[in-house]
Amino acid sequence: MSLESTTVQDKLVETFGESVFQFNQEKDVFSFEVAADKITAVVLFLKNDPTLRFHFLTDICGVHYPDNAVERQFAVVYHMHNWYENKRIKIKAFINGETPEIKSLTTIFPGANWMERETYDFYGIIFTGHPQLKRILNMDEMVSHPMRKEFPMEDGGRTDKDDRFFGRTAFNG
Amino acid sequence: MSDSNIKMVAPPEGVSGEGFFATTLNDVVGLARANSLWPLPFATSCCGIEFMATMASHYDLARFGSERVSFSPRQADMLLVMGTISKKMGPILRQVYEQMAEPRWVIAVGACASSGGVFDTYSVLQGIDKVIPVDVYVPGCPPRPEQIVDGVMRLQELVKSESVRRRSSPEYQELLASYNIK
Numbered sequence: 001m002s003l004e005s006t007t008v009q010d011k012l013v014e015t016f017g018e019s020v021f022q023f024n025q026e027k028d029v030f031s032f033e034v035a036a037d038k039i040t041a042v043v044l045f046l047k048n049d050p051t052l053r054f055h056f057l058t059d060i061c062g063v064h065y066p067d068n069a070v071e072r073q074f075a076v077v078y079h080m081h082n083w084y085e086n087k088r089i090k091i092k093a094f095i096n097g098e099t100p101e102i103k104s105l106t107t108i109f110p111g112a113n114w115m116e117r118e119t120y121d122f123y124g125i126i127f128t129g130h131p132q133l134k135r136i137l138n139m140d141e142m143v144s145h146p147m148r149k150e151f152p153m154e155d156g157g158r159t160d161k162d163d164r165f166f167g168r169t170a171f172n173g
Numbered sequence: 174m175s176d177s178n179i180k181m182v183a184p185p186e187g188v189s190g191e192g193f194f195a196t197t198l199n200d201v202v203g204l205a206r207a208n209s210l211w212p213l214p215f216a217t218s219c220c221g222i223e224f225m226a227t228m229a230s231h232y233d234l235a236r237f238g239s240e241r242v243s244f245s246p247r248q249a250d251m252l253l254v255m256g257t258i259s260k261k262m263g264p265i266l267r268q269v270y271e272q273m274a275e276p277r278w279v280i281a282v283g284a285c286a287s288s289g290g291v292f293d294t295y296s297v298l299q300g301i302d303k304v305i306p307v308d309v310y311v312p313g314c315p316p317r318p319e320q321i322v323d324g325v326m327r328l329q330e331l332v333k334s335e336s337v338r339r340r341s342s343p344e345y346q347e348l349l350a351s352y353n354i355k
Contacts, residue, residue: 137261137296138261138295139261142260144295151295153294154294155289155297155299
């Protein structure tokens, strides 16, 4: 009755072959990787297949891996949910660190609009085909993408910080 | 009259005689302004909750002449900024300040409004004095209503001693110009 992870895996491999890989069970969420150029096809398939029926896109977010090889420095993570079977899956798509671009899901799930804008805002990942890819949470004047690892933790505009009170100097004199 | 419990503000220093009382215009205007400060609460987080307690019956800010909370900047004298102000909200706060008529005063209530507080991060304004001039800072995270009342009373002292000419003085114009406020 319930939808098994193996069924999901078999159907995906049967349809997409080499483009889907790294299937594994992470805690209670079945996860896998997808080649970035196949993401729209895979999501559309997961949504429309009569047995899979992953018709709900829970979340889109980004991850920055600055230590990875250049072509795997950013990941876009998609969470999908099948409400009929209460089955969740997680999809990761790795993209290039210098030109982070991936196709937009807005034509498949209109709800992806704001999630992709948020991911663009914080990681600078370009979602091609997005109808209005601009910042959503941070102020428009901002030029950087603050969730990237190279972004400094503390605000440089802070003037009241005395390093002596934070244990950052050799002498507390 | 004698058995009434109402406390009156003492008159300013002056010369009194039969049928007249003479004092300076500064003192009279200062006294009137200090005891009718209309607050404009700009509450964004927990400090705003403390301000609600301050306005309520137990602490009763109305005792100090702040009975009428103005939710329009046009009629307000005292802007109370309570809570974290994100950088995105900075221009809005500034616009609210610009909409207030002179004379206007600002109290930064709590650590966030005063310095950014624990939010030492890319999205938070590190103190509202980066965008508007501030008269009184109230520390605390959040401050207790007693501290907010104390802040208001300190502002009253400033207002009482402020010259009626201060707002047209070159120093004040320079202050506003340093914030790029017309």
